[in-house]
Amino acid sequence: RRIGFPEVIYGEGKTAEQIAEIVKRLQSHSDRILATRIEANKAEKIQSLLPDIDLHYHADARSITWLRKPIDKKENGYIAVVCAGTSDIPVAEEAAITAEMMGNHVLRINDVGVAGIHRLFARLEDIRKANVVVVAAGMEGALTSVVGGLVDVPVIAVPTSVGYGAHYDGLAALLSMLNACAPGITVVNIDNGFGAGYAAGLINERMYKEET
Amino acid sequence: RRIGFPEVIYGEGKTAEQIAEIVKRLQSHSDRILATRIEANKAEKIQSLLPDIDLHYHADARSITWLRKPIDKKENGYIAVVCAGTSDIPVAEEAAITAEMMGNHVLRINDVGVAGIHRLFARLEDIRKANVVVVAAGMEGALTSVVGGLVDVPVIAVPTSVGYGAHYDGLAALLSMLNACAPGITVVNIDNGFGAGYAAGLINERMYKEET
Amino acid sequence: RRIGFPEVIYGEGKTAEQIAEIVKRLQSHSDRILATRIEANKAEKIQSLLPDIDLHYHADARSITWLRKPIDKKENGYIAVVCAGTSDIPVAEEAAITAEMMGNHVLRINDVGVAGIHRLFARLEDIRKANVVVVAAGMEGALTSVVGGLVDVPVIAVPTSVGYGAHYDGLAALLSMLNACAPGITVVNIDNGFGAGYAAGLINERMYKEET
Amino acid sequence: RRIGFPEVIYGEGKTAEQIAEIVKRLQSHSDRILATRIEANKAEKIQSLLPDIDLHYHADARSITWLRKPIDKKENGYIAVVCAGTSDIPVAEEAAITAEMMGNHVLRINDVGVAGIHRLFARLEDIRKANVVVVAAGMEGALTSVVGGLVDVPVIAVPTSVGYGAHYDGLAALLSMLNACAPGITVVNIDNGFGAGYAAGLINERMYKEET
Amino acid sequence: RRIGFPEVIYGEGKTAEQIAEIVKRLQSHSDRILATRIEANKAEKIQSLLPDIDLHYHADARSITWLRKPIDKKENGYIAVVCAGTSDIPVAEEAAITAEMMGNHVLRINDVGVAGIHRLFARLEDIRKANVVVVAAGMEGALTSVVGGLVDVPVIAVPTSVGYGAHYDGLAALLSMLNACAPGITVVNIDNGFGAGYAAGLINERMYKEET
Amino acid sequence: RRIGFPEVIYGEGKTAEQIAEIVKRLQSHSDRILATRIEANKAEKIQSLLPDIDLHYHADARSITWLRKPIDKKENGYIAVVCAGTSDIPVAEEAAITAEMMGNHVLRINDVGVAGIHRLFARLEDIRKANVVVVAAGMEGALTSVVGGLVDVPVIAVPTSVGYGAHYDGLAALLSMLNACAPGITVVNIDNGFGAGYAAGLINERMYKEET
Amino acid sequence: RRIGFPEVIYGEGKTAEQIAEIVKRLQSHSDRILATRIEANKAEKIQSLLPDIDLHYHADARSITWLRKPIDKKENGYIAVVCAGTSDIPVAEEAAITAEMMGNHVLRINDVGVAGIHRLFARLEDIRKANVVVVAAGMEGALTSVVGGLVDVPVIAVPTSVGYGAHYDGLAALLSMLNACAPGITVVNIDNGFGAGYAAGLINERMYKEET
Amino acid sequence: RRIGFPEVIYGEGKTAEQIAEIVKRLQSHSDRILATRIEANKAEKIQSLLPDIDLHYHADARSITWLRKPIDKKENGYIAVVCAGTSDIPVAEEAAITAEMMGNHVLRINDVGVAGIHRLFARLEDIRKANVVVVAAGMEGALTSVVGGLVDVPVIAVPTSVGYGAHYDGLAALLSMLNACAPGITVVNIDNGFGAGYAAGLINERMYKEET
Numbered sequence A, B, C, D, E, F, G, H: 001r002r003i004g005f006p007e008v009i010y011g012e013g014k015t016a017e018q019i020a021e022i023v024k025r026l027q028s029h030s031d032r033i034l035a036t037r038i039e040a041n042k043a044e045k046i047q048s049l050l051p052d053i054d055l056h057y058h059a060d061a062r063s064i065t066w067l068r069k070p071i072d073k074k075e076n077g078y079i080a081v082v083c084a085g086t087s088d089i090p091v092a093e094e095a096a097i098t099a100e101m102m103g104n105h106v107l108r109i110n111d112v113g114v115a116g117i118h119r120l121f122a123r124l125e126d127i128r129k130a131n132v133v134v135v136a137a138g139m140e141g142a143l144t145s146v147v148g149g150l151v152d153v154p155v156i157a158v159p160t161s162v163g164y165g166a167h168y169d170g171l172a173a174l175l176s177m178l179n180a181c182a183p184g185i186t187v188v189n190i191d192n193g194f195g196a197g198y199a200a201g202l203i204n205e206r207m208y209k210e211e212t
């Protein structure tokens, strides 16, 4: 069953040379490669080191992907990736790209934080139709609880380090999500968009299409 | 201006005898007395120690009040005291009683946690008409952010110790409220219903009646 | 879709009388009731207060269940609930009972902590065949990572408060699980067997049966 | 009622280009714009990117403001913004500017920390006449408690990250303020001058002028 | 020089029998004995176990003392032991008794918390005349900073565990005192009245009498 | 009595220009000036900004001093400033310079950490003869307890941020010192050499010379 | 090689009946049994439940042992188990009994805390001759560093929860030991005498006898 | 017995000049020198400052070594240094080099993290034959527990700071290791490869060769 999963490289703390090296090695025997946590200038350097490999850089997701051939996505519905503020987009995009690389359809819904809850309600129908929902939120992470209370599908919450002061680099959002009052919510590490997307992909992968 | 404020006794860690003593002393020169954090059986004992003083025990608020004469409430509108779950009621009631003892009208709105957000929306008009809103919530405290985003008046958030595990006796709710994404929210100590009610009373006290 | 979900009562901090009251109220319009965090003597008292309602007490899970009619379980496979040590059983059982009440088949695999890893390997085939795996572990929670590395399905980790000293009532296990090196793992609050079982139920509910 | 409130941009982590972009967009439909957390050189760059918009940079407050026409301030009294040491001025100024942009009169009282308490007493009459008091303090934040004990109006405390060692970037001041022994004090996040000024503005906005 | 110091027993976690045993042993070769952290009923039991030893129980200080002959106190001035609220008295008294047992004159000044700062000013002259000042305070511990700013002698601060919620059993007061903005303040462990009194005694012991 | 105390500037976070400005202002009416937390290159810049003022830079203490005329030191004995490792010297020197600027004799004893305890014993007599001892130590701060057990005078402990990993920038040393088993020890904030020196100076200032 | 190791039962949170049950089961196929964390009255109950099994209760170690036949101890030297204060004895004894049950000679050295360092030096020769040293200490745990600096053999440190206030139930001692400045020290969990004794036993087990 | 131990320099926070200085001084009277925590460019500078001393730089271990003559290694078996991921190699190598400099044989086993547990099992026989095992792991540190359960020799665990978010720079791994369910594991400070290697060296040093 493992076939469809991408090889994944965690880019943080690795040099462009090290990443290029790994990409080259993996590329020989893999179908797809995903490398996360790569800033724009490092990505550029990697691309120039590997002129013969057709790497795609996703600036928002700070990620590089490579595909031997286009992905054949599962047609059993989609994963919704929802995020609270524009600063949460890098993490949400990391989740979205990860899930897409595993062969899932993803619907992105950005900037629906609870301070302006009408924006969330405007998108509610689309969120509700998803098979799984990923919620990325920093600050107090309240979006998770609100979404969890409004949908009947599994919700995967990823706290982001977006905030300051008593946010403690994501701790406030993490605790908030672990204590969310709506059931059906599970949580991954702070800023771990990859983990959220991966878990969502594992779940969606074998869901059958629900008739409505 | 201070005239209308009650003398306040913090009951935790004091014996029935000690509280009765203080009540007796205060009663000679005060108009109104408020004693908080008093469990039912301690209250009973205090009442039996002071048969001549007409003490009123509020079981929900775990508080005792005494009034020389009925309070003449300000007619400039009301404070809304909103709480997330039934376990938060003791803290919410402490806030409500405190504000009432200061001469404010209080509207209580219980059990409107975000896991069932339609219950909150059902009461929204009443919350919006308040001059100040107190929100008491445990768990992840997301109600504060949602309410803060929906009203245009000052919101005073009081985190409660209701929760378990990574709730850390209210820390999760406290951090959540300090990081709330909607502006206009200020926070008091965990379980400090008194402090929230008092600050709300100070604010409402001098608000003029808005014409709608 | 919500039909099959039980009404749930969180028993901690509620008196037998309060729980009996809620059960009575829910029973009129529900199919199934689940009440968790109830010690044996409290359960007995609840049962004696409701002689006409056929409540079932699960000592291991510290839970009470009631069913109007036997549950018709989904025949699409099962959820594996795995736990590390015998002290983790109450949390694991809370997860198992929750999932069963939602109509899932559950396979319990106890006492397979990593200190004696051969016991885990002896049960590996059964774990691998599950649609979802719940892992309950205290101490350092290493079982989660090991299981996560061995299976290709979603793993829901529930840290337990079993430990002492620098365990900090589950914090060590919680952090361990949030940092698990195997992807596909998501986490719920400390001791939150209910939450783990509920999320597993939501996932399994719509999984199709995989042909092997 | 919202009319008078400025559109607010949180500058931290945004590039000059991004901020200029948002300013341009907001300016078409707003009366007033406030952008906080902007260092001098970034401000300069923003100004040079928007030569046609008359932006005002407040170095002390690290904030940019823009007004279509002069603000017509409410004549019902003022907000006092009090700060402990000169290092707390940026946070205090953020609060002051925010309140002013909402149409409030603000009285600034700097450098009245409790180590030299006579300086505070020298300004006490002015503080007491305010409708609301904002106190910005780092270190141990004791100023909040002293002020809270001396005035009868709502006090909004904003802990600053000014300190070192066991100050933990504002945690010491935050805890101190949450535990302040004088009632009537509410607290915002560490360094959140904007939040304090905004809440103070909400309160002052509808206070009637007290006759003395 | 050590002659005048009492033998000290830390009573917490020791049974009446164990303490009686130690007292008996020490009494044979000591001039004075001090036993702290002893509740009233345990003290009574110890006294009844040692009917021939003339033990004195100080209820406020939760301490037992024994003296072979009256202490001959140094006539070089006094230590002021100042405390914020009545709940801090046990810790303050532990400090006072300790210092007295070392042969110092002690002046007790209770209930001068900063919420009612006029009470502190009413006693300021007496505090200023001391050779050393011990300040015991819970809550936010602001009294320490205020006193430290008003006197020119060494101040020893002892945070007490009096408080709730985000007080964290004295942590808030401890951090506050470590970050006090007035110089000349040093700090001992939470509730360590003994340590504060002992250090104050060491300091006062060799101070000469200042001519005024 | 205050006459002999230096005016003190905390250099951290201030520019060379700001410090030069303050020095110039203070110099007109002070006898002595002390400025701490100033790196070598900033010091140089300050000196070049004030060519007419005879500033002295102490590289080890990262401090600048200025004296109108030589200090006339008290002849009643000395303060010992003891430190554990060479990395603790900046903090120890800050304490030593502070005490000297207040008119005290200071004996410096460096590099006597407990890992090589014979080095400490080699200097014990000198430490014992001091009127007060300041101990600066990072890592686990055990030196404080050992010294405290060997001397009969007040010990002021200053934890340093020297360490790594679970040292948490001085927290390990701070907790260690607050829990030191030898009585007579009081503690200041992490890296607060100034505070330790100042408190030691206050104590030594009025100690009479003990005849031996 | 495992032959000599005892079967171990962790008694905390188990009832007398459960422990008796396990003992009975283990006794059939084991040589030796060790059960830790058992208070005196529980031990008595276990003994009365198993009248035919010759259980030995060690009150100081709060442990029960059972031996089929006397242990034949290795004659290659000994493990020193050193402890700081009398309150640390239960943990030290748990370590000592564990090591003895594994067949090691153990030398106990109690009450040699650093506040009276001469007591430690009086025993130094015996400590130095050991093959491994276990140090149990609460408070600030400084004994570990001092011992580590004086011996050339592996030191295993076990922090105890003995302390109060900012001790945080052993955290202060734990951090102190992890940051000990002398090399050769490793650490186990708070109060984990068993773990320390076990590791010491593993080390001593295969040490050859050094000729001196 | 101390003869074989290297003189050790902790390079962090020291300049190339300072390190060169110390090396020069030590070299006159030592057999071997070890300097840790030195980045490549600093190492180069040190080497160029000491052209006459034959320093060896180990890039992986970020360490410099110098030997007067080749080490004569003990022939009683080896220490296994096992690490979880490639990012843990610097810490593992620091441990390995330290042990080698003390005269031990070391077997390095890299990249056997539990996410792919078959890689660990592939190397199990070699690990089991070691006299002592050092395990370096970041993330959740589960490798320690798994190894501890599979070997019968002492295991020294060194948590690394490799991780992000709720890893808290090694805290998650540290707590995990302190709570490891397999006995025989002791722990050193985060990233303290030196300490782990040193303790392993002390243990291995006197182990006799076991006949198999």
Ligand SMILES: Nc1ncnc2c1ncn2[C@@H]1O[C@H](COP(=O)(O)O)[C@@H](O)[C@H]1O
Pocket: B008, B009, B010, B011, B036, B037, B191, B192, B193, B194, B195, D181, D182, D183, E085
């Ligand atoms: N929940 C509370 N209820 C009553 N008083 C409180 C509470 N929390 C803090 N306080 C403060 O405690 C004071 C009364 O304390 P006491 O004099 O000990 O009875 C009041 O003036 C309040 O400022």
Ligand SMILES: Nc1ncnc2c1ncn2[C@@H]1O[C@H](COP(=O)(O)O)[C@@H](O)[C@H]1O
Pocket: A085, B181, B182, B183, D008, D009, D010, D011, D036, D037, D191, D192, D193, D194, D195
């Ligand atoms: N110190 C601050 N300054 C400005 N905005 C803030 C601050 N703290 C929180 N905020 C919130 O951040 C929002 C602006 O964020 P953004 O849309 O990212 O620019 C405002 O509406 C505020 O609610």
Ligand SMILES: Nc1ncnc2c1ncn2[C@@H]1O[C@H](COP(=O)(O)O)[C@@H](O)[C@H]1O
Pocket: E008, E009, E010, E011, E036, E037, E191, E192, E193, E194, E195, F181, F182, F183
């Ligand atoms: N609050 C306290 N009261 C008495 N002794 C204390 C206290 N805190 C710490 N100690 C120390 O504990 C020692 C007595 O402990 P013990 O020998 O267990 O009775 C004294 O010598 C003090 O140094």
Ligand SMILES: Nc1ncnc2c1ncn2[C@@H]1O[C@H](COP(=O)(O)O)[C@@H](O)[C@H]1O
Pocket: G008, G009, G010, G011, G036, G037, G191, G192, G193, G194, G195, H181, H182, H183
């Ligand atoms: N203080 C302790 N005493 C005994 N066993 C312990 C202790 N701490 C941890 N353990 C572990 O707990 C296991 C026994 O737990 P149990 O099976 O619950 O009785 C032992 O094998 C030890 O590895």
Ligand SMILES: [Mg+2]
Pocket: A147, A148, A149, A150, A151, A152, A153, A182, A183, A184
């Ligand atoms: Mg839901």
Ligand SMILES: [Mg+2]
Pocket: B147, B148, B149, B150, B151, B152, B153, B182, B183, B184
């Ligand atoms: Mg609002």
Ligand SMILES: [Mg+2]
Pocket: C147, C148, C149, C150, C151, C152, C153, C182, C183, C184
């Ligand atoms: Mg997996």
Ligand SMILES: [Mg+2]
Pocket: D147, D148, D149, D150, D151, D152, D153, D182, D183, D184
């Ligand atoms: Mg006030």
Ligand SMILES: [Mg+2]
Pocket: E147, E148, E149, E150, E151, E152, E153, E182, E183, E184
């Ligand atoms: Mg002073």
Ligand SMILES: [Mg+2]
Pocket: F147, F148, F149, F150, F151, F152, F153, F182, F183, F184
């Ligand atoms: Mg001493």
Ligand SMILES: [Mg+2]
Pocket: G147, G148, G149, G150, G151, G152, G153, G182, G183, G184
């Ligand atoms: Mg040693």
Ligand SMILES: [Mg+2]
Pocket: H147, H148, H149, H150, H151, H152, H153, H182, H183, H184
């Ligand atoms: Mg083992």
